[in-house]
Amino acid sequence: MRGPLGAVIGRYPSSDGSVPIDGGIIRHNRKCRDVTFLVVFIAFWIAMIVNSSFGFNQGNPLRLTYGLDYKGNVCGDRHAHPNLRELELKYWLNPNQVYQTGLKDSQFKLSNARSICLLDCPIPTEDSLSWVCDYPEGDIRISMDDWINRNYDYFEFLSAEMRNSSLQLLGPCYPVVFPSVNVYWSCQFIARASNMSLRHWQQMGGVNINQDLVIDKSIHRSINSRSSVLKRYMADIGKSWPVLIVCGGLLPLFLSVIWLLMIRHFVAAMPWITVVLFNILIISVTMYYYLKAGWIGNDAVSPIIGVHDPYYNVSARELNHLRAVTVLMTFIMIVAVLTSIAIVRRILMATSVLKASTMFRYLYSCFSKDDDYPLKVAAKVIGEVQALIIFPVIPYLLLAIFYMIWISAALHLFSSGQIVQDKCNSNCCAYDLASKRVNCDSCCGYSIHYTPHIAVAIFFHLFGCYWATQFFIASSSTVIAGSVASYYWARGETSPEIPFLPVFSSMRRLLRYSLGSVALGSLTVSFVESIRFMLESIRRKIKVADTTPDSWYGKVAFYTSQGTLRCIEWTIKSFNRNAYIMIAITGKSFCRASAIATELIINNILRIGRVNVIGDVILFLGKLCVSLTSAVFAFLMLDMHKYRSGHNKISSPLFPVLVCWGLGYVVATLFFAVVEMSIDTIILSFCQDSEEHQGTAQYAPPLLIETLNDQNEMQRLTQ
Numbered sequence: 039m040r041g042p043l044g045a046v047i048g049r050y051p052s053s054d055g056s057v058p059i060d061g062g063i064i065r066h067n068r069k070c071r072d073v074t075f076l077v078v079f080i081a082f083w084i085a086m087i088v089n090s091s092f093g094f095n096q097g098n099p100l101r102l103t104y105g106l107d108y109k110g111n112v113c114g115d116r117h118a119h120p121n122l123r124e125l126e127l128k129y130w131l132n133p134n135q136v137y138q139t140g141l142k143d144s145q146f147k148l149s150n151a152r153s154i155c156l157l158d159c160p161i162p163t164e165d166s167l168s169w170v171c172d173y174p175e176g177d178i179r180i181s182m183d184d185w186i187n188r189n190y191d192y193f194e195f196l197s198a199e200m201r202n203s204s205l206q207l208l209g210p211c212y213p214v215v216f217p218s219v220n221v222y223w224s225c226q227f228i229a230r231a232s233n234m235s236l237r238h239w240q241q242m243g244g245v246n247i248n249q250d251l252v253i254d255k256s257i258h259r260s261i262n263s264r265s266s267v268l269k270r271y272m273a274d275i276g277k278s279w280p281v282l283i284v285c286g287g288l289l290p291l292f293l294s295v296i297w298l299l300m301i302r303h304f305v306a307a308m309p310w311i312t313v314v315l316f317n318i319l320i321i322s323v324t325m326y327y328y329l330k331a332g333w334i335g336n337d338a339v340s341p342i343i344g345v346h347d348p349y350y351n352v353s354a355r356e357l358n359h360l361r362a363v364t365v366l367m368t369f370i371m372i373v374a375v376l377t378s379i380a381i382v383r384r385i386l387m388a389t390s391v392l393k394a395s396t397m398f399r400y401l402y403s404c405f406s407k408d409d410d411y412p413l414k415v416a417a418k419v420i421g422e423v424q425a426l427i428i429f430p431v432i433p434y435l436l437l438a439i440f441y442m443i444w445i446s447a448a449l450h451l452f453s454s455g456q457i458v459q460d461k462c463n464s465n466c467c468a469y470d471l472a473s474k475r476v477n478c479d480s481c482c483g484y485s486i487h488y489t490p491h492i493a494v495a496i497f498f499h500l501f502g503c504y505w506a507t508q509f510f511i512a513s514s515s516t517v518i519a520g521s522v523a524s525y526y527w528a529r530g531e532t533s534p535e536i537p538f539l540p541v542f543s544s545m546r547r548l549l550r551y552s553l554g555s556v557a558l559g560s561l562t563v564s565f566v567e568s569i570r571f572m573l574e575s576i577r578r579k580i581k582v583a584d585t586t587p588d589s590w591y592g593k594v595a596f597y598t599s600q601g602t603l604r605c606i607e608w609t610i611k612s613f614n615r616n617a618y619i620m621i622a623i624t625g626k627s628f629c630r631a632s633a634i635a636t637e638l639i640i641n642n643i644l645r646i647g648r649v650n651v652i653g654d655v656i657l658f659l660g661k662l663c664v665s666l667t668s669a670v671f672a673f674l675m676l677d678m679h680k681y682r683s684g685h686n687k688i689s690s691p692l693f694p695v696l697v698c699w700g701l702g703y704v705v706a707t708l709f710f711a712v713v714e715m716s717i718d719t720i721i722l723s724f725c726q727d728s729e730e731h732q733g734t735a736q737y738a739p740p741l742l743i744e745t746l747n748d749q750n751e752m753q754r755l756t757q
Contacts (some may be wrong), residue, residue, distance in 0.1 A: 052175065054232035055544045067623040068547070074556030079509070086502045089495050090447035097450030101267050101486060102273035104223050105127065105153065106470070109171075110457050110484035113223070114157035120173050120182050125155040126685070129225040131170060131212040135466070136227065137248040142258030148260045150483040152209070157186055159218040162232035169193040169204075171211040176471035178210075200469060206243045208476055209469040212238050215247055220343040221352050222270060222689060223262055229254035230352065232352045249301070258352070261341075262667050267355045270472065270689040272452045275445065277686050278676060278694040281630075285672040285703030287438055291458060292665045293702075294709035298427065301660075301713065313378050320668035324371045326673040327364040330691055331357065343683060356690035363692060425541040426518060429555055430708045433514040437507070437704065438697070444503050451496050455486035491697040507704060508560035513548060514708055515615050517558055518545030520622035526723040527623075527737050555621050557629040562628075615711075619719050623726075635722065642725040655715055661706040665716035668702030 070076075104113035105128030111118035116125040132135045135151035138144050160170050169191045174180045178192055185192065193211045197203065204211040213237045218225035229251045260266065301308045327332065332338025341354035445635065460482040467478040519591070522539040548556070616639060620631035674689045675681075688694065727735040 040070050048634065049610065068551045070551050070554060071151075071358050071391065071621075071627040072558045074554070075558040075561065077552035079445055079554075079561070082502065084418040085498070086506075089451075089498055090438075090443070092456050092495060093451035093499075095454075096456070097452070097454035097703060099449045099453050100275050101272065101453040101455070102269040102276070102449065104155075106149075106457065106484045106486075107155045108152045108483065110459065112457075115179070122155050125157055126223055127156045127220055127225055128153050128223065129156045129159065129170065129218065129628075131209070132207050133212075133227065133253060134245075135159075137250060137253045138254055140252035140259075146462070146466075146529075147460070147483075148256055149485045150460055150466055152466070152468055152481075153243065153483065153653075154190075156190060158223070159220050160190070160215050162216045164232070164234045167235055167242070167443075168214040169211040169215055172209055172469075172471060174471075176326065176474060178471060185556055203469045203476060205242060208467055210471055212250050213244065213247075215239060217255065217351065219352070220352075221258075221341050222261055223343065224257065226257045226261065227253050232346040243647070245419075247699075253611055260354075261302070262355050264296055264355075267359075267689075270356070271693045273447060274688040274690065275401055275691050275697060276449045277688055279445075281672055281675045281681075282697060283696055284700065285668045285675060286698040287705070289671055290664050290668050290702035290705035291709075294430075294669055294706050295427075297706075298709060299666065306318070310655050312656055312663060314657045315663050316666070317375055317378055319663060319670060320367075320371050320374050323666055323673070324364070324367040324455055325591070326670070327360065327367050330673075331361045331364045333361070333364065343687050356687075356692070360690060360692055362647050372440045379440060420734050426521060426712050428512060429517065429521075429541050430712060434705060434708055435512045437510050440510075441508055441701070444499070444506075448503075451492070451499055452734055453486075454492055454495075455488040457484055459484050459486045465739050501564065504567065505560055505564040507559060508563050511707055511711070512556045512560045513705070515715050516618045516622045517544045517553060519619040519719045520547060520685055523619075523723055526720055526727075529549060547625070550624075551625055552621050555626075558617070558628040559621075559632075567579045589714075616718060616722060619715065619722050622719070623723065638722055638725045638729075640730070642721075657710050661703055661710055665699050665702035666704035669699040672698040695738070 096303040100112045100114055102124050104115075104469070106112060107122075107128070108131075109119075111122055111127055113122055116123040130148075131152045131154055135146065137149065138146045154170065156170070158500050160168060162168060168189065171178075171185075171190055171192050174182065174192060177197070178195060180188075180192060180195075191211070193201070193204065198585065199694060200210060203209060209461050211233065215231050216227040217230065217232065218227050220226075222224065229249065230248070231249045236247070300311070304311065324532070328334040329337045330339050339354075339357055339360060341356065420611060445625050459480065462482040465484075466481040467476050469475070470477040517577040518541075519546040524540040524543070532734060587696070616635035617628060620626060620635045620638075621628065624631060624634065626634065672695045676688065676694060678719075680686050681688050681691075723737070724735050727737050730736075
């Protein structure tokens, strides 16, 4: 049997109704809980700092967008030798090497084909043969600026030996025979050689150049590889950082405050406003996906950067991913609209409950001139409510700083591989201007080598983000619950033992006693969600391989994963915000507080049910409205010319929009927790108060008792 909670955070009267003199509003002799997990959390942050430092040391976000040249430099890197600032496009010099990489049984890889960084993709000319030469060095005494101004051509300055080597496709100059187009900062060959350029090449005695379609497919396959697509998605997040700040940070902050003010002044209409707005927004987001997928209009995402032949099309994985998400959003949109139509009766019930909602009448009754509470208490509650509305700004700012550092560290971690020269056995000989001879010893290309520990570091970084987010949300919820509970257990009476700003008093209790409990709760949710994510991935792989596995092992693995997922979902629901409420009220450990909260909910399921209409439907849809609005504005900002062409062009709006959607939901969760936690704290306090005093709450205000003990209302809700 657990003891009464009145002695923990409030006064509870003796049998004769008097209040003991030694019963304080808040017991000050709490002690630290779950200290071990607080130590684990601190160690986790130290590991996060070390992990991020590794990324900042080893990574270079330019690698996510641009390729490597024949010297191992990243295109566009101003610190490279030579200076490659503004030289962002990767161009393969030797067309025969590119052709060889596309052959079926060839061991020659595209990464070993000689490549260079250029300002734009070269195009064959009709009146003469154009050349693209290596970076000037050795006997070629021209500057990089002159090399660029000459369209990368210094063939006229070559010695007879160098010219003969170039005609053998060994460099230092290579003919421009195939037109090319800028596809994600790589010059993809168009397998239609210029007849005039080929004629000039043959007249000069050049070796045979293969003109098969393989030369086109080889580069296209490299650009559309899974690793290349993932790198571009990560680069999109870095390029669209102004969109993330506006649509993922500032806009949801503004919308959350507006929503809270609207629910304050338009309580009865908010269910309808929220549902209608949600349907409009989800339809708008879906239509934007249709536009970018090319199924409506002519605004589909294109992998080609800059001006190009409109009759030349290049397919890309990004477009396929957008179309898959569009199909998913269509399904979600249809389900959402049909569900809103089906729950009209429930919306009407929610409206009636909101009109007489205990929490809103209890918290905001102080604003009414006809209120029965004393003027001093009203003034104090007004101050407390104002502090509650402002308080989420604190975790919001902390999360904003954390996300900015985390995203920057993530970009560096994803690009933290080591640039190494490949070991190739193929013929990759090329003329070396520095040594003045054809070099066949160290002519292999360069690639970025990722070690297994980098993958571990990335997964740790992702898990750290989720845990930190849950920790900040849990801490904010606990502070709100503690401040609201102070007023409930004070009976609404003026007392010198109640701080004028209980929010800050609740923050002090959290920081001093309950950080370990909050760390444990957020870790539990994060760990369970991680396991659920991994099991869901395994289940999908099994399902894709064979929906009904034939082997006994496959069937066991398939059905076990499904059953485990259901158990995990149930476990997540049990570790909800009610545990943090009891931590704030009782000061107990996370596990003990979870047990108390679960028992209270089970014993008072009907009383809890009426607030679930608000907490689980209206507030949830309100969060979705804020996040969907962020997604719509992200689409609008990403449609600007800045992100559609040139240096800051993004490969797809998919990832930036999803990130803005997620950030908007997190920000809305922080601010909506003021309403959610206030409602749940008052209700759980009332239930505990009733249990301690034989079914009659001693601390609840009359308005609260009148509403929750209304037998007619309870019968209607039960039906």
